[in-house]
Amino acid sequence: MAGIEDVARAAGVSTATVSRALRGLPNVSDATRRRVLAEATRLGYVPTPSASSLATGRTRTIGLLTPWVSRWFFANVIEGAERALRDVGYDVLLHTFVVRRDEPRRRVDPDVLRHRVDGTLVVGLPLDDDEVRSLVGLDRPLAFVGSGPDDQVTVRLDDVATGYAATRHLLDLGHRVVGHVTGVPDLVSSWSPPAERSLGYVRALAEAGVDVDRELEANGDFDVEGGRASTAELLRRRPDVTAVFAASDEMAMGALLAARDLGLRVPEDLSVVGVDGHDLGEVAGLTTVAQDAYQQGADAALLLLEMVNGAPVPQRLTYPTELVRRRSTGPPRAS
């Protein structure tokens, strides 16, 4: 890891100036401060615990708020973030919030984080405006992964494009009655991935001149059993459905189970496409729009550390996705 001397050399200043610049003390010109921050960031320099704690009251700990640990996206983001932070000597304080359709979620309590963290990473947790304000009120850097309000630093997919790509793939194969298994309708935030992926689905259908029917959408709760139950319900309601776009691979694998339960062949009777690039998607033969969740976690963590160091960061990092075609999608039975 780079030391303070490396930063000083690279920025062409003394180590004392590096220290003053990084601690936000006066008597350092803006230009010098920017140069020091840029070099510290480039070199991956983070002040040593004892020195920085003493000098700045830093905790060298990042709070990570998330609804789940065990689901694919969340597990990979957390692992990516924790490893990136660990590499520079930072700890992760993990807080989960159970999100269920039938009960109110515990609210974020900023007092639990106050004086305990240098920054907070919110992973796929739909916060309401008051909760976001309370975290902003901590006056510590804040970043979001997976979804986030427009005015906060966020690392995420273009979820509208993701939903569009999945649906477009089914339309290109010739499907015209395409079901959509989505997540819990998010009542508190308009920026959630299920809402945006649904929007992409609707756009692709509209562009292809296919009628959009709310009867074709079902709530799969973002897990395997939810995807299975909602696909079964969808097919009962609309037996003419020949393809399903599920907003996550776990729900898509539930859709595969529903097809099997109903004696439907995949893809001859039902095509299924998901979103994620789950590491077990290949075993299931699942077509998916793949994302790199681990890297999103790692990059968001580094972004947050740059903010902790006072460096300017981009407001939004948008991640690419890639359509991975496997045997769960094919032309509809009629064509």
Place this chain on the structure above:
Amino acid sequence: MAGIEDVARAAGVSTATVSRALRGLPNVSDATRRRVLAEATRLGYVPTPSASSLATGRTRTIGLLTPWVSRWFFANVIEGAERALRDVGYDVLLHTFVVRRDEPRRRVDPDVLRHRVDGTLVVGLPLDDDEVRSLVGLDRPLAFVGSGPDDQVTVRLDDVATGYAATRHLLDLGHRVVGHVTGVPDLVSSWSPPAERSLGYVRALAEAGVDVDRELEANGDFDVEGGRASTAELLRRRPDVTAVFAASDEMAMGALLAARDLGLRVPEDLSVVGVDGHDLGEVAGLTTVAQDAYQQGADAALLLLEMVNGAPVPQRLTYPTELVRRRSTGPPRAS
């Protein structure tokens, strides 16, 4: 949640005595202290943060050390532990340690935990004796999940019985040439699950009068791609293998991929059984010896909190497993 008054009432003492007993202060008889601890444990009473921090210097934080977040067993144990701790107002400080075959693992540094945690939970991380001693030296409660040294509090499976059950299932179907995909040979601890599951495999074979051949074992690194590569290697070496026992479901799903790569039908040409009860095992049709990882995490966390409260706890909680038969196992082609 129970309050101090509830504990006082249940134990038949004053709240001041409860407080003194739980803080380990003098002037409380051993019998009273034991009664108070038992009732506090039974009622799930945990002192409130402010009061307890002030009185006892507690951090209300548990350190959790683990090699991975994203793998099934680890993700579920962590989620179970975090939720159980969260319910009583405890935080989790997460530390991962990259474990790879080709590079030395970062060692546990007790100084990172000192003064920051009330106790430490080690999840599936094979520590050497010095590392265990250094954690014991923190003088804070310590518990293990998944595997642990004999003289430490551990929540785990009977891994010998687990390996035996999986192998016995294959033998009962008529298989006589059974491959075994196991994990990284653990050089530092004899108490690791792969070693014990292998022992169960060997025992079942020996009991059935089948020769044990080291050529039938391969290292699958406990992930999907490792399971795939090692199964392919195993089948190249020994084309007469008709069944594989993989020591985790993720490796077993890799074995299914290897069979597909090689044009082998499952189970007609190759039977595969795993260990875990992964939530995507049903999609893959995988036979497995299932365990409840989430509950092991939750129970280990509660056990650790009881230790933090000074209550006596059992040295070992052994979890049951259950054979779940699916379409990946059947009689060998010859019979």
